[in-house]
Amino acid sequence: DADVTQTPRNRITKTGKRIMLECSQTKGHDRMYWYRQDPGLGLRLIYYSFDVKDINKGEISDGYSVSRQAQAKFSLSLESAIPNQTALYFCATSDGPLIYNNEQYFGPGTRLTVT
Amino acid sequence: DQQVKQNSPSLSVQEGRISILNCDYTNSMFDYFLWYKKYPAEGPTFLISISSIKDKNEDGRFTVFLNKSAKHLSLHIVPSQPGDSAVYFCAAVYSGGGADGLTFGKGTHLIIQP
Numbered sequence: 001d002a003d004v005t006q007t008p009r010n011r012i013t014k015t016g017k018r019i020m021l022e023c024s025q026t027k028g029h030d031r032m033y034w035y036r037q038d039p040g041l042g043l044r045l046i047y048y049s050f051d052v053k054d055i056n057k058g059e060i061s062d063g064y065s066v067s068r069q070a071q072a073k074f075s076l077s078l079e080s081a082i083p084n085q086t087a088l089y090f091c092a093t094s095d096g097p098l099i100y101n102n103e104q105y106f107g108p109g110t111r112l113t114v115t
Numbered sequence: 116d117q118q119v120k121q122n123s124p125s126l127s128v129q130e131g132r133i134s135i136l137n138c139d140y141t142n143s144m145f146d147y148f149l150w151y152k153k154y155p156a157e158g159p160t161f162l163i164s165i166s167s168i169k170d171k172n173e174d175g176r177f178t179v180f181l182n183k184s185a186k187h188l189s190l191h192i193v194p195s196q197p198g199d200s201a202v203y204f205c206a207a208v209y210s211g212g213g214a215d216g217l218t219f220g221k222g223t224h225l226i227i228q229p
Contacts, residue, residue, distance in 0.1 A: 097210060
């Protein structure tokens with residue numbers, strides 16, 4: 001079984017709808033992250049969480065919110081989806097600060113299309 | 116303003132030869148650099164990393180070189196194998212103020228030709 005899972009894997013939604021992307025991990029890591037990737041671009045950090053009580057904005061948090069329901073679960077919500085949020089979304093985990101040689105493990109991604 | 120730049124969108128190398136992927140960065144506060152490999156329909160997977168206090172790190176066929184004065188790093192793959200065909204992302208970490216998370220480049224699509 002995969003260590004980091006994302007649901008759904010693919011989603012098409014309409015402008016203005018609320019949508020939630022879910023991430024679960026079995027690695028027991030405290031740190032979890034949400035990134036988005038646009039075609040031809042690298043991944044950009046949306047939000048990250050050090051633990052259940054500590055959530056931080058990343059580079060592009062506008063239009064998104066997150067919820068850390070448990071150590072193993074980190075959800076990303078689009079309150080009112082817009083077409084330029086069409087992207088590939090990745091969840092990731094790590095066991096500690098990345099600066100201290102802690103590896104970041106990525107899920108398989110969720111492809112979201114907003115029409 | 117992109118802080119991590121990979122200026123080659125694609126690179127084609129013959130099997131058995133050396134692949135050299137380049138990455139430049141602009142933020143001198145980056146402490147740690149990583150390379151990730153990504154296959155289609157999968158998440159990125161960690162390949163190799165280097166701390167800003169080192170200039171070289173080697174792991175099997177993969178070597179990463181860091182030139183801090185030039186704000187440049189490179190990934191060498193020797194010898195290149197067909198399974199190395201993937202998109203390679205350069206990433207950097209800045210931990211100032213307790214921040215976390217990776218800053219990625221746009222990626223380089225490496226194609227290994229038989």
